[in-house]
Amino acid sequence: MSDYLNAAVEIARESGALLAKLFTQPMEITYKRRSDLVTAADRRSEAMIVERLQRHFPEHGIVAEEGGGHSAPSEYCWYVDPLDGTTNFAHGFPVFCVTLGLACRGEVIAGVVYDPTRDDLYTAERGGGAYLNGRRLQVSRTEKLSECLVATGFPPFATNHDLNIKFYFRFTELSHGIRRCGSAALDLCSVAAGRFDGFWELKLNPWDKAAGSLLVTEAGGHMSDIQGQPFDLLGDDVFASNGLIHDQMLEVFAEIMAQGAK
Ligand code: IPD
Ligand code: CA
Ligand code: CA
Numbered sequence: 001m002s003d004y005l006n007a008a009v010e011i012a013r014e015s016g017a018l019l020a021k022l023f024t025q026p027m028e029i030t031y032k033r034r035s036d037l038v039t040a041a042d043r044r045s046e047a048m049i050v051e052r053l054q055r056h057f058p059e060h061g062i063v064a065e066e067g068g069g070h071s072a073p074s075e076y077c078w079y080v081d082p083l084d085g086t087t088n089f090a091h092g093f094p095v096f097c098v099t100l101g102l103a104c105r106g107e108v109i110a111g112v113v114y115d116p117t118r119d120d121l122y123t124a125e126r127g128g129g130a131y132l133n134g135r136r137l138q139v140s141r142t143e144k145l146s147e148c149l150v151a152t153g154f155p156p157f158a159t160n161h162d163l164n165i166k167f168y169f170r171f172t173e174l175s176h177g178i179r180r181c182g183s184a185a186l187d188l189c190s191v192a193a194g195r196f197d198g199f200w201e202l203k204l205n206p207w208d209k210a211a212g213s214l215l216v217t218e219a220g221g222h223m224s225d226i227q228g229q230p231f232d233l234l235g236d237d238v239f240a241s242n243g244l245i246h247d248q249m250l251e252v253f254a255e256i257m258a259q260g261a262k
Helices: 003-023 040-056 086-090 163-174 184-192 206-218 246-258
Strands: 029-033 036-039 061-064 076-084 097-104 107-115 120-125 129-132 149-152 177-179 198-201 222-224 238-241
Touching (some): 003 040, 003 107, 036 040, 036 086, 040 061, 040 076, 061 206, 076 206, 097 184, 097 206, 107 184, 107 206, 129 206, 149 184, 163 246, 184 198, 184 206, 184 238, 198 246, 206 222, 206 238, 222 246, 238 246
Parallel strands (some): 061 076, 149 198
Antiparallel strands (some): 029 036, 120 129, 198 238, 222 238
């Protein structure tokens, strides 16, 4: 493992342990906006991660969800989600994680996702494969959409006018089913691990998808946007799959978009 990944693993484990401890205590919930929750755990985890990253890599930039990052004149930038799955966490639903991805000139080169409730550590480095607790990951081999389990997510302000409601409806008809687990980073890890055959979401931030996108490609999967354009860490939408069903799912996205369902 590179020094980058080693440091990210150590930091993710430490902040994950903090999240696990706070999960058992009374929650302090505030609202960024209506139905966009933030807890004391998000802020405490982020403060810890940013302090550790600055100590290890003072010359690197950091972009962190709760605003605690800092810019630096460096080609290296860490994307940090100190708690992915805040709504789950706040409701006592044990599906959440901490995730750190390192990009160099916009390309993700290392990533960690740590799920403290299961003690599951997902790691990847560009060209070095994807791993869960040291075991190499491989995407699924499902070839037919009709035999797939897929996943998606919704931003805090989803309405029934959102295009994704239409996708949700159609993929429910066409596949074994859809899961909406509430942590985009863990959803991407589940594509890498072969549990889900595909995952898409329309309005994700770079910290949600930096590490997970690398896990998917290093496990042999494919990343793009929902129109099939190359994956863009700073873009809005994301589509991950095992590669084999990518075109079948792109056709469905295209059909629904062609109906002008925006
Ligand atoms: C959210 C989760 C969720 C996704 C939302 C994200 P947060 O992140 O990843 O699964 O559907 O779009 O905002 O707010 O829990 O860090
Ligand atoms: Ca997130
Ligand atoms: Ca978060």
